[in-house]
Amino acid sequence: EAGVTQFPSHSVIEKGQTVTLRCDPISGHDNLYWYRRVMGKEIKFLLHFVKESKQDESGMPNNRFLAERTGGTYSTLKVQPAELEDSGVYFCASSRTHDTQYFGPGTRLTVL
Amino acid sequence: GENVEQHPSTLSVQEGDSAVIKCTYSDSASNYFPWYKQELGKRPQLIIDIRSNVGEKKDQRIAVTLNKTAKHFSLHITETQPEDSAVYFCAASTGRNDMRFGAGTRLTVKP
Numbered sequence: 020e021a022g023v024t025q026f027p028s029h030s031v032i033e034k035g036q037t038v039t040l041r042c043d044p045i046s047g048h049d050n051l052y053w054y055r056r057v058m059g060k061e062i063k064f065l066l067h068f069v070k071e072s073k074q075d076e077s078g079m080p081n082n083r084f085l086a087e088r089t090g091g092t093y094s095t096l097k098v099q100p101a102e103l104e105d106s107g108v109y110f111c112a113s114s115r116t117h118d119t120q121y122f123g124p125g126t127r128l129t130v131l
Numbered sequence: 132g133e134n135v136e137q138h139p140s141t142l143s144v145q146e147g148d149s150a151v152i153k154c155t156y157s158d159s160a161s162n163y164f165p166w167y168k169q170e171l172g173k174r175p176q177l178i179i180d181i182r183s184n185v186g187e188k189k190d191q192r193i194a195v196t197l198n199k200t201a202k203h204f205s206l207h208i209t210e211t212q213p214e215d216s217a218v219y220f221c222a223a224s225t226g227r228n229d230m231r232f233g234a235g236t237r238l239t240v241k242p
Binding site for chain 2 (some may be wrong): 022023050052054055056057059060061063064067069070075077110117118119120122123124125
């Protein structure tokens, strides 16, 4: 089966700009997760979708981050306006059940 | 919520030696403990996992042990090879879609 895909692989933007990251989960996986990893730190949970519904968004840093999953398929994560501290690698993962998660390749975001 | 601590942050071993990475968790309700390996430029991939109803699981050169009383679990890699070099992440979950990860261990296997 095709794996989780993410787009773009890299994004370099200036502070104050907007960036939208996209994740396509494995087909049939209702659970979709967004994570962020800052250099040397843990893979930090951002939020979790079950189909199109936000199940848990307790990890979202602030209201500059907006995640959507219209139709319960792919998901987008928008950062507006971006700040320097938003830099990091954003991972998406999907799962069919509540345990094994399959990760995408990540989007490396650099905010200058 | 769950808090996962992982040690060491970096680990360097000679090819053929063993490597051990240790994690502790805070939520006694956690019952699923996966380990992911992330090679340079690639996505994290599940390499082994263990559930709370067993104390040890082995798959060729890798093994995981779980001590529920002490709330810690470990990854053991024997006969290390250069291709084992990667960042390894542990994680813990109660099974309610609340998986939390450690900070990662960068393992370097020197030939």
